Amino acid sequence: MEKPSNILDRIIATKRMEVDLRKGLMSTAILERYPDFSRPTISLEASLRKGDRSGIIAEFKRRSPSKGVINDRSPIEDVVTAYEQFGASAISVLTDEQYFGGSNEDIMKAREVVNIPLLRKEFIIDEYQLVEARAIGADLILLIAACLSPAEVRTLARTARSLGLEVLLELHAEEELEHVCSEVNFVGINNRDLKTFTVDLDRSVAMADKLGEDLLKIAESGISGPEQVDFFRKAGFHGFLIGENFMKAADPGAAFREFTDKIKQG
Numbered sequence: 001m002e003k004p005s006n007i008l009d010r011i012i013a014t015k016r017m018e019v020d021l022r023k024g025l026m027s028t029a030i031l032e033r034y035p036d037f038s039r040p041t042i043s044l045e046a047s048l049r050k051g052d053r054s055g056i057i058a059e060f061k062r063r064s065p066s067k068g069v070i071n072d073r074s075p076i077e078d079v080v081t082a083y084e085q086f087g088a089s090a091i092s093v094l095t096d097e098q099y100f101g102g103s104n105e106d107i108m109k110a111r112e113v114v115n116i117p118l119l120r121k122e123f124i125i126d127e128y129q130l131v132e133a134r135a136i137g138a139d140l141i142l143l144i145a146a147c148l149s150p151a152e153v154r155t156l157a158r159t160a161r162s163l164g165l166e167v168l169l170e171l172h173a174e175e176e177l178e179h180v181c182s183e184v185n186f187v188g189i190n191n192r193d194l195k196t197f198t199v200d201l202d203r204s205v206a207m208a209d210k211l212g213e214d215l216l217k218i219a220e221s222g223i224s225g226p227e228q229v230d231f232f233r234k235a236g237f238h239g240f241l242i243g244e245n246f247m248k249a250a251d252p253g254a255a256f257r258e259f260t261d262k263i264k265q266g
Contacts (some may be wrong), residue, residue: 007065011099012147015123018098023128034135036111041139041164044090044117045185048216048238054260055233057119057218058083059092059243060110060252062101071247072101079246080110082253087260090117090140092241104136111137119168123147130160140166140185145176157183168218174207180215187211188218188241201228205235226262 031037047053060079063069080091093110094102102121110118120138122129125147133141141160143153157167161183169184171177172193180187189204199222208217218239219232229240242259249255 007099008147011065011096011123012125014098015096015125019126019128022132028128028131031131031135036108036137037131037135039137041166042115042117044119044140044166044239045216047089047117048186053089053116054087054263055089055239056087056229056256056260057090057092057239057241058088058246058256059094059121059241060106061092061094061121061243061247064244065099067244069101070244071249071252073250074247074252076106076109077113079252080114083256084114084116086253086257088116088256089239090119092119092121092243094121095136096122104132107136107138117166124156125152127156127159130156130163130165133160134163134165138165140168142168142170142188143184144170145179146170146172148179150179150181153179154181154183157181170220171207174210177207177210180211186216186218186239188220190220191222201231205232208236226259229263 048055060076061070062072083091091110091114093107094100095104095107096102107118107120117139118137119140119142120133121142124141124143130141143156153169160167166185168186168188169179170188170190172190189207191199191201191204204219211217216238218241219237220241223240223242224245232240246252246255
């Protein structure tokens, strides 16, 4: 068996074992009986097209493989409540435990206190995870092109949509444009190169130009200031996924408020 060659490969290998274990512990029939499974979902697409909030998908993230611990002190309820109060269009919650310190319980806690869309930020490789996402209170899910084939993206996205979930497809490189299909609601372009970890905003804009104007585009990673939000907005992006910039602060909610205040001031 080939040894995983990079962190993404290691995460996916771990995730396959984790999903198999979770399937054995809890059937989809049980998940479908969760109260939130039948809850009407909240549409981020409608919110972004309406444009009545900031467009920011504010992220709750405790740690990452590359940065280690980012913030293991701030209660998720406090952070997400502030995100909603100060204008977030949606909230992204990491649910991977081994590499990011998250859990399904984090989304469930967030769902209890906010009324804006919740993105389950996860390495999704199996339809079981989509049923799980619906059951724990998510409104949209992430599919990462770098770890899925175009056919897998299409199948997973179609199943997610049938469950009432919206789909954010994340791209890192131009060769992944072939993963884009009509079943996804948004395309997120990650500004950070997976191989070099360098941030290149112009590369992201060049990729976005090849997607056309009708598809909702989300800028991801490496956004540290309001001027970058303005840059992407002028380039035709509709949303901005930002996490570490807020979570590395002692008070992520206050950091988010300060950030959005600067945007309003122009």
